[in-house]
Amino acid sequence: MSSDKSASVEMDGGSAFFEYLLTHYRGLFATLILLPISAFYGAYITIRNGLVFYLKSAPAKHDYKVQQVIAQIEAWKSDGCKEKLCTARSGWKSMSELVPKYKLSHRKIHIDMYDILDLDESRGVVRVEPLVSMGQISSSLLPRGWTLPVMPELDDLTVGGLIMGFGVETSSHKYGLFQFICESFEIVTAEGKLLRCSLTENTDLFHLIPWSHGTLGFLVAAELKIIPATRYVRLEYQPVYSLEDLVGQFEKDSRNTQENDFVEAIVFSKDQAVIMRGKFSDHLGSDGKQNSIGLWYKPWFYKHVQTFLNVEAGGVEYLPLRDYYHRHTRSLFWEMEEIITFGNKPIFRWFFGWALPPRVELLKYTETETTKNLREKYHILQDMLMPMVHLKKSLEYFDNFYNIYPLWLSPMAVYGNAGNIGLIHPHIKQDGSIDGLYVDIGAYGTPRKTQFDNRLAQPLLEKFVVENNGFQALYAKTALSKEDFAKMFDLGGYNQLRQTLPYCTQAFDSIYDKVSSIGRASPVEIRKMKKFH
Numbered sequence: 001m002s003s004d005k006s007a008s009v010e011m012d013g014g015s016a017f018f019e020y021l022l023t024h025y026r027g028l029f030a031t032l033i034l035l036p037i038s039a040f041y042g043a044y045i046t047i048r049n050g051l052v053f054y055l056k057s058a059p060a061k062h063d064y065k066v067q068q069v070i071a072q073i074e075a076w077k078s079d080g081c082k083e084k085l086c087t088a089r090s091g092w093k094s095m096s097e098l099v100p101k102y103k104l105s106h107r108k109i110h111i112d113m114y115d116i117l118d119l120d121e122s123r124g125v126v127r128v129e130p131l132v133s134m135g136q137i138s139s140s141l142l143p144r145g146w147t148l149p150v151m152p153e154l155d156d157l158t159v160g161g162l163i164m165g166f167g168v169e170t171s172s173h174k175y176g177l178f179q180f181i182c183e184s185f186e187i188v189t190a191e192g193k194l195l196r197c198s199l200t201e202n203t204d205l206f207h208l209i210p211w212s213h214g215t216l217g218f219l220v221a222a223e224l225k226i227i228p229a230t231r232y233v234r235l236e237y238q239p240v241y242s243l244e245d246l247v248g249q250f251e252k253d254s255r256n257t258q259e260n261d262f263v264e265a266i267v268f269s270k271d272q273a274v275i276m277r278g279k280f281s282d283h284l285g286s287d288g289k290q291n292s293i294g295l296w297y298k299p300w301f302y303k304h305v306q307t308f309l310n311v312e313a314g315g316v317e318y319l320p321l322r323d324y325y326h327r328h329t330r331s332l333f334w335e336m337e338e339i340i341t342f343g344n345k346p347i348f349r350w351f352f353g354w355a356l357p358p359r360v361e362l363l364k365y366t367e368t369e370t371t372k373n374l375r376e377k378y379h380i381l382q383d384m385l386m387p388m389v390h391l392k393k394s395l396e397y398f399d400n401f402y403n404i405y406p407l408w409l410s411p412m413a414v415y416g417n418a419g420n421i422g423l424i425h426p427h428i429k430q431d432g433s434i435d436g437l438y439v440d441i442g443a444y445g446t447p448r449k450t451q452f453d454n455r456l457a458q459p460l461l462e463k464f465v466v467e468n469n470g471f472q473a474l475y476a477k478t479a480l481s482k483e484d485f486a487k488m489f490d491l492g493g494y495n496q497l498r499q500t501l502p503y504c505t506q507a508f509d510s511i512y513d514k515v516s517s518i519g520r521a522s523p524v525e526i527r528k529m530k531k532f533h
Contacts, residue, residue, distance in 0.1 A: 027339060027340040027341055027342065027343075029366070030339055030340050030358050030363070031340060031348075031352060034358035034359070034362045034363065034366070035352060035355040035356070035358050036355065037358075037359070037362060038355060038357070038358045038359040038362060039354070039355040041359065042359075059117050059118060061115075062113070062115070062117055062129065062220075062221070065111075065112065065113055065220075066186075066188065066194060066220050068110070069109060069110075069111055069188050069218055069220060070188055070192045070193075070194065072109045072110065073085070073109065073188065073190065073191075073192040073507075074192050076107055076109075076507075077192065077503070081503065081506045081507070082107075083105070083106055083107040084102070084105075084106045084107070084506075084507060084508060084509055085106060085107050085108075085109055085190065085507045085508060086100070086102060086103050086106040086107070086108060086109070086214070087108065087109055087110075087111050087214065087218065088108035088109060088110040088111070089111070089131070090361070091103050093360075093361050094161070094360075094475070096475045096476065096477075096520070097364065097375070097381050097476075097477070097522075098477060098520040098521060098522060098523075099364065099520065099521060099522070099523050100514065100519060100520055101519060101520060101521040101525070102509060102513070102514060102518075102519040102520075109218060111130065111131075111218055111220065112131075113129035113130055113131055113220060113221075114129055114131035114132055114133075114136075115128070115129050115132065116128050116129075116132055116136070116137070116140055117129060117221065119141070119144065119146070119226075121146070121226075124225060124226055124227070125183050125223045125224060125225060125226060126141065126146070126148075126223070126224050126226050127221060127222070127223050127224075128159050128221065128222060128224065129159075129220065129221055130158065130159055130160030130163075130219045130220065130221070130222065131158050131159070131160060132158065132159045133155060133156055133157060133158050133159075134151060134152055134153075134154065134155060134156075134157045134158075134162075134325075134326075135155030135156065135326065135329075137151070137159075138151060138322050138325050138326070139322070141226065141229065142229050142321060142322055145228060145229055146226040146227070146228065146229055147226065147227060147228075147229035147321065147325075148181060148224055148225070148226060148227075149171060149174075149175040149181045149225055149226075149227050150167065150168070150169045150171055150172055150175050150176070150177070150178050150180075150181050151169055151171075151325045152167045152168065152169050152178065153169065153325065153326060153327065153328045153329060153333075154326070154328065154329050154332070155326055155329050156359075156360065159222055159224070160219050160222075161475075162178040162179075163178065163179060163182060163185070163209065163210055163219060163222060164209070164210070164211070164212060164213050164214050164219065165211065165213065165473070165474060165475050166178070166179075166210075166211060166383075166385075166473050166474070166475075167179070168383075168385075168410055168412050168440045169262075169325075169410065170262040170263055170264040170276075170278065170410050170411075171261055171262050172410060172411065172412035172413060172440075173254045173255075173257060173260070173263050173411035173412060173413060173437065174257040174260075174261065174413070175413070176412065176413040176414065176415050177210075177412055177413075177414065179210035179211075180413075180415055181224055181225045182210075182222055182223065182224055182225075183198060183223040183224065183225060184196055184197060184198040184201075184206070184222065184223045185197045185198075185205075185206060185209050185219060185221075185222050186219070186220050186221040186222070187205070187209065187216070187217035187218060187219050187220065188217055188218045188220055189216075189217040189501055189502070189503075189504070190217065190501065190502065190503035190504050190506065190507030190508065191501070191502040191503050194220070195217070197209065203419070203421070204419070204421055204493065204497055205217075205497065207417055207419070207421035207422045207493075208421060208422060208423065208493060208494050208497055210422070210423070211422075211423040211424065211474070211489070211511070212423070212494065212511060213474065213511050213514050213515060214508065214514075215498070215504075215508040215509060215510060215511050215514065216494075216497065216498065216501065216504065216508070217501075217504075229280075229321055230280040230281055230282045230321060231281070231282050231283075231320065231321060232280075232281045232282070232283075232284065232290070232318040232319060232320060232321060233261070233262060233278045233279065233280060233281065233318070233319050233321055233324040234278065234279045234280075234281040234285060234288070234316065234317075234318055235262075235276055235277070235278045235316065235317050235318070235319055235324065236276065236277045236278075236279075236314065236315075236316050237274055237275075237276055237305065237308040237311075237314045237315050237316070237317070238274065238275045238276075238277070238314045239272070239273070239274050239275075239308050239309050239311065239312060239314055240272075240273050240274075240275060241271055241272060242271050243270060243271060243392060243395060243396070244392075246265065246267065246273045246275070246395075247391050247392045247395070249275055250263070250265050250275055250391070250409060250411070250439075251388055251391065251437075253275060253277055253411075254388065254411035254437060254439070255437065259277075259279070260277045260278065260279065261278055261279050261280050262276070262277070262278030262279075262324075263275075263276070263277055263278070263410075263411050264276050264408070264409060264410050264411075265408075265409040266302055266305050266306075266406050266407070266408060266409070267395065267405060267406060267407040267408075267409060268306060268309065268405055268406050269405055270395075270399045272309055273409075274305050274306070274308050274309060274314075276305070278324065280321075281318065284318050285316070285318065287316045288315065288316030288317045288318055289317060289318065290317070290318045290319075290320070291304075291317040291318065291319055291323075292319070292320055292323055293319055293323050293324075293327055294320065294322065294323030294326060294327070294330075295323075296330075296349065296350075296353035296354035296356075297346075297349045297350045297353050298349070298353075299344060299349070300330060300331035300334075300336070300337075300343075300344045301327040301328055301330075301331065302328070302331065302333065302334050302406060303331075303344055329357065330353065330356040330357060331343070331344070331356070331357070332357050332360075332444075333406075333408060333442065333444050334406055334444060334445060335381075335444050335445065336356065336357055337445075338379075338445060338446065339358075339363065343356065364523040365523060367522070367523045367524055368524065369524050372522050372523070372524040372525075375522075376454065376455060376522070377453050377454060377455060378446050378447070378452060378453075378454065379445070379446055379454065380402065380404060380443050380444070380445065380446075380447060380454055380457075380458075381443075381444050381476055381477070382442075382443050382444075382461070382472070382473070382476045382477075383440050383441070383442045383443075383472070383473035383475075383476065384440070384441045384443070384461070384465050384470055384471075384472060384473075385412065385438050385439070385440050385441075385470055385471040385472070385473065386438060386439055386441060386465065386468060386470040387427040387435065387437070387438055387439075387468065387469055387470065388411065388435070388437040388438060388439050389427070389429065389435065390468045390469075390470070391409075391439050391441075393468065394439075394441055394464075394468070394470075395407070395441070397461075397464055398441070398443060401449065401457060401460065401461070402443065402447040402449055402452070402457065403447055403448040403449040403452075404443050404445055404446070404447040404448065404449075405448075406445075407441060407442065407443055408440070408441070408442035408444070409439055409440070409441060409442075410439065410440040410442070411437060411438070411439050411440075412437075412438050412439065412440055413436050413437055413438070414426050414427070414436045414437075414438055415436055416434070416436065421493050422490065422493070423489045423490055423491065423494060423511075424471055424489065424490070425490060427469055428469075438470075438471075440473075458477065458478075458479045459479040462478065462479055462480050462484065462488075463484070465488070466480075466484055466487050466488050470488075471488060471489070472488065474511070474515045477517075477520075478515060478516055478517075479517075480516065482512055482516075485511075485512050485516070489511075491511075494511070498510075
């Protein structure tokens with residue numbers, strides 16, 4: 001055998017062994033390899049962001065970075081506008097389990113903008129760049145006595161992703177989706193112009209940027225509303241033991257915006273759930289103890305919540321505000337249990353809990369052909385946004401066709417506007433009245449339905465959502481046809497605006513082309529494609 005062939009055999013054998021290791025010992029690999037890498041990278045980002053904020057160097061550099069974006073677009077125009085445009089940010093860094101395959105063929109525009117630019121306390125806004133994360137905002141604003149009205153849970157979620165995609169938190173019943181706390185956007189269009197968009201400037205664009213997935217321009221800054229922060233959240237846990245009680249109490253709590261600053265529920269079975277009602281508080285009350293749930297050795301939050309099923313009277317705790325905001329981060333809700341099955345064991349939490357979670361891009365990159373096939377068939381990662389009036393019907397659907405638990409429930413308001421502009425609108429009930437209260441049903445994990453196959457279940461679920469006037473969070477996999485996509489989202493104003501913005505259709509794919517299987521692929525498929533590019 002020649003040396004070349006020997007090397008090839010050794011390489012194939014090494015690759016096969018590595019794939020076997022990643023497939024059958026994924027938890028061990030994540031613990032020993034991915035967690036240390038994630039921890040060091042996270043520490044670097046934290047130090048870097050802290051220095052930038054402390055030195056106040058970001059605002060001075062921002063205008064220069066915007067001009068660099070414009071220069072790249074002008075160069076594209078000079079070259080004849082031959083390719084579609086996309087951001088140069090790695091597709092592996094998205095929170096989706098999929099990777100944008102369109103980035104392999106598009107011209108990449110570098111937008112390295114991850115700084116907090118200004119905190120204007122007199123106006124009640126913070127101005128930030130698009131790659132600023134929720135963890136970065138909470139750690140910067142809270143010591144100064146401020147917070148966002150809507151602070152989505154996971155540390156690594158970015159402002160740009162939450163605007164261009166969707167963002168929800170348990171305060172969304174009161175303040176709406178993340179897009180509704182935005183005072184203004186600054187985008188660079190495909191023409192190379194910097195536009196400010198607000199309720200009074202470029203109004204149509206202001207209302208259509210949310211959910212547009214970067215298909216109208218490049219976001220370079222946003223102003224977000226801020227509200228005073230408190231030290232704690234007083235969190236009341238109420239167990240319920242029937243579907244009827246869950247639906248009735250949850251809707252009642254979600255509509256009570258005066259008493260409840262936060263509302264969520266974790267559904268553990270068809271007849272068992274825990275509803276949580278939160279209230280801002282500056283002081284510890286006599287009705288409960290402080291629980292710093294964010295400490296590395298603490299149980300995963302949903303596991304802690306589950307213990308209240310055994311306490312019929314429920315209970316009250318006071319959680320430090322930042323701990324509350326990022327209560328699901330360490331366990332990625334309950335996804336981590338399927339990756340590191342021993343991750344909630346006390347000894348693991350004590351020695352490794354500080355490093356959780358491993359970074360999503362590393363988890364995606366180390367996916368194998370075997371784990372890909374298993375995930376596509378047996379795993380679900382979806383957020384379905386359903387009118388609150390259809391909550392019971394929706395939970396029964398998930399129970400009948402998925403039998404997946406836990407489920408996450410977060411109420412959310414969808415607001416309209418005078419011109420009825422936007423991709424999503426409040427629900428119109430059968431009697432003609434308008435009801436903007438929806439509920440995000442988060443389904444994450446492996447369904448227990450016999451002979452379940454998500455490749456068959458996904459299209460049926462999306463059909464159910466369309467028929468009941470719901471919306472699908474587009475970070476996740478979709479099987480929607482272009483026709484059904486147009487039924488779910490109002491694309492009329494969006495398509496018209498794309499035609500009127502110079503160079504827009506030449507520069508950017510449509511939303512559907514970016515979020516459907518046309519534009520996305522699994523990590524394994526992306527690695528194969530890269531060999532041919």
